[in-house]
Amino acid sequence: MERRPSGVRATTNTSRKCPECQHTSAENRKTQAKFVCVECGFSAHADFVAAVNVKEAGLALLACSQPSPEARASCQEPTEATRVQSCA
Numbered sequence: 100m101e102r103r104p105s106g107v108r109a110t111t112n113t114s115r116k117c118p119e120c121q122h123t124s125a126e127n128r129k130t131q132a133k134f135v136c137v138e139c140g141f142s143a144h145a146d147f148v149a150a151v152n153v154k155e156a157g158l159a160l161l162a163c164s165q166p167s168p169e170a171r172a173s174c175q176e177p178t179e180a181t182r183v184q185s186c187a
Contacts, residue, residue: 110156114149122184 117136
């Protein structure tokens, strides 16, 4: 079994997922090098598509990891209704 650092996820379907419409299908890979989305028609080199999807997954992972409790608290959904008071 492969060991990964905590928080690192395996990337699956990176060259099968359309970066435009998010549709994932084996049929999107017409050849080893060619990607054509069967839903929206987006086409590009499969390595480019995989790179875009890996980048997006990495950015999403970074956006969800906070370095401190203060940052973690600022990313939480509100637990109670808050009132905004206007300045008079």
